[in-house]
Amino acid sequence: MKLFKKSLNLHTLNCLTKIKATDMKSYLKFRNLCTVFILGFLATSCVSNVEEQQEELINADAKVSYTNDVKPIMDARCLSCHGAGGNFPELKNYTEVSTHAVIVKEEVASGRMPRGAALTAAQVKSIVDWVNEGALDN
Numbered sequence: 001m002k003l004f005k006k007s008l009n010l011h012t013l014n015c016l017t018k019i020k021a022t023d024m025k026s027y028l029k030f031r032n033l034c035t036v037f038i039l040g041f042l043a044t045s046c047v048s049n050v051e052e053q054q055e056e057l058i059n060a061d062a063k064v065s066y067t068n069d070v071k072p073i074m075d076a077r078c079l080s081c082h083g084a085g086g087n088f089p090e091l092k093n094y095t096e097v098s099t100h101a102v103i104v105k106e107e108v109a110s111g112r113m114p115r116g117a118a119l120t121a122a123q124v125k126s127i128v129d130w131v132n133e134g135a136l137d138n
C-alpha cells in the first residue's frame, strides 16, 4: 500500500512536470504569436502613416479648380454686375475670366470686388491661388 502511494505520487509529479512543460511550450507559442501581432500592427500603422503623408502631399499639390471652385464664386458673387451687357469685364465663362485673370485677382485680393459686399477669406484664397497657378481651365 505504501509503495503504491509512493508510485502514485511519483506518477502525479511526473504528470505535473509534463503539464508544466506543455504549458511552457504553449506560453512560448502564445508569446511568439503576440510578438507577431504587435510587429504586424506596428508595420501596418507605419504603412498607413506613409499613406496619410502621401495623401497630404497630393493635397498640397492639388490645384484650385476653375469649374469646382472659381466658377461657382463668379456665378454667385460677380455675375449680377459682370454678366452679359454688364460692367467691364464680363465674367460669364472661362475665356472671359482667364483673359482678365490678373485684374480679377487684384480686385478680389484688395477687397474692392465684389462691390458693396465681401467674399470669405477662403473664396479670396481660391481665386488668388487659381490665378497664381496659371488660371487653368481645370
Ligand code: HEC
Pocket (backbone or CB within 6 Å): 073, 074, 077, 078, 079, 080, 081, 082, 087, 088, 089, 091, 100, 103, 104, 107, 108, 113, 114, 115, 116, 119
Ligand atoms: C454690385 C456690383 C458688382 C459686383 C457684385 C461685382 N462688381 Fe466688379 N465692378 C463693378 C463696377 C461698377 C465696376 C467698374 C467700376 C469700378 O472699377 O469700380 C467693376 C469693375 C470690376 C473690375 C475691373 C477693374 C478694372 O481695373 O477695370 C474687375 C476685374 C471686377 N470688377 C471684378 C469683380 C469680381 C471678380 C467680382 C466678384 C467677386 C465683382 N467684380 C463683383 C461692380 C460689381
